[in-house]
Amino acid sequence: MHAFGQILRIETRLFLRDPAAPLTTVALPLALLVVFGLIPAGRQPEAQFGDLPFIQYFAPSLLVITLAMTGVNILPTVLATYRERGVLRRLSTTPASPVALLAAQLVISLATILVSAVLLVAVGRLAFDVPLPRHLLGFALALVLGTAALLALGLLVAAVAPTTKAAQALAVPLFLVVMFFGGVYVPRFLLPDLLVRIGGYTPPGVQALLDAWTADAPQPLHLAIMAAVAVVAGAVAARLFRWE
């Protein structure tokens, strides 16, 4: 436990020391929220956004940025780099286990997502009148399952990629798909209906987040898909993961 605490402390420092990581995961979505929030038109309800203001409609997609960056970009890259450079192997020659390092990375990912979600909800509420999630339990569930699905996919990438380059080659397209269907690149109201519907089922499940945030309980099928992705990807990753 002592070793795990030390590893977590050091890994957190390293995460914060790399300015790109906190910037892309937490600062970027928050900055976008502020920018759209400051545009007056962004705060007017519109029929095309389901009678919501744009900022409210778009907020779940901002959360997708954090989730995608953390889960399918930073996590697999860090793990693949650590494996390629022999960091994991060196750890396995000491009384500490490389599992502790993996666990520390997951804790940091979860903390990043939690911090970003709290900031987005709080700043949205305090500065731009975005209501707190209407269905709190549903929102928490959608966030937890969406996070689990993306972290599992990130672990799967780290498990199957033999090198850092290979990890990035796999992670980048996955990242683009997650971001696209999450409505980050093109707001979803501009997408054809079919793509919007597909986006409800691709991790992290932007529709479930939107439903719970603005209206009602998320659809069980949306949540079930995220849980299934998390379990399957996580199980395959656990089977295939190598320390060296």
Add this chain to the structure above:
Amino acid sequence: MRVIEVTNLHKRYGDLVAVDDVSFAVEAGEIFGILGPNGAGKTTTVECVAGLRVPDGGAVSVLGLDPRRDPRRLRERVGVQLQESQLPDRLRVGEALELYASFYREPADPAELIDRLGLGDKRKTAYKNLSGGQKQRLSVALALVGNPEVAILDELTTGLDPQARRDTWALIEQVRDTGVTIVLVTHFMEEAERLCDRVAVIDRGRVVALDSPAGLVSRVAPEQRIRFRPSAPLDDRLLTELPEVTAVHRSGSQVVVTGTGDVLHAVTSVLARNQIVAAELRLEQSTLDDAFVELTGHRPAE
């Protein structure tokens, strides 16, 4: 006291036999070298000793423990420096040592170790900003921070410039003087000759020789070669009839005499008796390089 005992170790990766049949024992307090061409099975052997790989056959005992059954207790007492094992770029020297010290029950004092390894002024330097020699010293420091009884060091000086290599050697001798038993994997003959008390030469997964560096040299290649330019014409027969001399050649104006035992004394005595001065006299003795070639049929890699 035997600290490490390896008996008929066998390890294969699929169809590839990495270690065929390796046996050796390491005594307490010695620097034991494992020498061999690339792909001979050196690294796999020490990985089995360190408990990083599970042997397919044979027995390994380290400090009386079986690395397979007691990996945790073993890792408390054995420090390992792996080939090509790096650290995160932004991790600082002091942080790395404190982190690794926290893994052990009775660690060395990280600050003192940093000073001892000459990294005192690099405490706050990030790993990526260290030179090759400094990275290597940090790597040795991490292998020692748990106060191990045995240190396994794999390809310690590969990629270092000659000065950094010599500094690292001095460091290893210093570590041995504190009572740590050291297993050194290397393909540098000079390194083995300078540091090792005994050497196991491994080739194609087998131990082909096990002796002190001097013992290996004399056993494999006892011949000495004397070169000189005689000041006056010299009849070869004066030399060939000496019992110590095995052959005499001419190379331009130089005479090359090969022989065994006290051949230098015999040759110079004959020359003196005949009032011939041996100019540019050189004695060439076999080195561990020659022994290595003889034993494995390979040139040592550089």
